[in-house]
Amino acid sequence: MALTVLSVLPEAADLDVRILATDIDPNMVAQGHAGVYSEEALEPAPATLWRRYFDRADRGQWVAGAQLKRLTAFRELNLIGDWPMRGRFDVIFCRNVVIYFDDATQERVWSRFTPIMTPGATLYIGHSERVSGPAAAQLHTAGLTTYRLGGRP
Numbered sequence: 818m819a820l821t822v823l824s825v826l827p828e829a830a831d832l833d834v835r836i837l838a839t840d841i842d843p844n845m846v847a848q849g850h851a852g853v854y855s856e857e858a859l860e861p862a863p864a865t866l867w868r869r870y871f872d873r874a875d876r877g878q879w880v881a882g883a884q885l886k887r888l889t890a891f892r893e894l895n896l897i898g899d900w901p902m903r904g905r906f907d908v909i910f911c912r913n914v915v916i917y918f919d920d921a922t923q924e925r926v927w928s929r930f931t932p933i934m935t936p937g938a939t940l941y942i943g944h945s946e947r948v949s950g951p952a953a954a955q956l957h958t959a960g961l962t963t964y965r966l967g968g969r970p
């Protein structure tokens with residue numbers, strides 16, 4: 818995600834642009850924070866891009882460089898617990914997580930997203946998921962697995 822942002826906005830780390838990456842699992846958070854990837858994992862991205870923003874590490878691995886790390890904060894978060902976030906988000910990716918929740922819990926998660934989204938913000942969900950419940954009145958389909966907050970496109 819941070820690499821994609823830097824590919825279109827190379828000065829992003831110096832601007833008011835930040836990515837909050839969360840998971841309930843501390844191991845996933847630690848892995849994201851460490852930012853270590855095999856070359857094989859990076860290969861689908863253009864080499865000119867990842868070679869610019871990753872530093873070479875041991876055994877053919879690469880580690881996220883300073884700009885990637887400044888852009889992204891990794892935090893533990895339980896989607897069905899308390900949320901400490903105070904700001905609003907222009908984009909939320911919540912893919913392949915709510916599939917583990919029952920219908921009522923899924924509806925509650927969607928409804929908790931809308932107040933923390935900026936007007937016109939976009940929500941991306943997984944292919945086997947769909948927004949349901951009261952939030953569906955505010956989150957309008959804007960493509961496959963994509964929803965926009967507010968007026969219909």
Ligand SMILES: C[S@@+](CC[C@H](N)C(=O)[O-])C[C@H]1O[C@@H](n2cnc3c(N)ncnc32)[C@H](O)[C@@H]1O
Pocket residue numbers: 839840841842845894895896897911912913914917
């Ligand atoms: C199938 S993975 C999806 C990962 C990623 N979003 C993707 O699409 O590749 C599901 C993730 O949801 C996390 N998860 C499960 N329950 C959660 C909860 N209550 N709050 C936050 N994350 C949760 C798991 O730890 C796991 O990393």
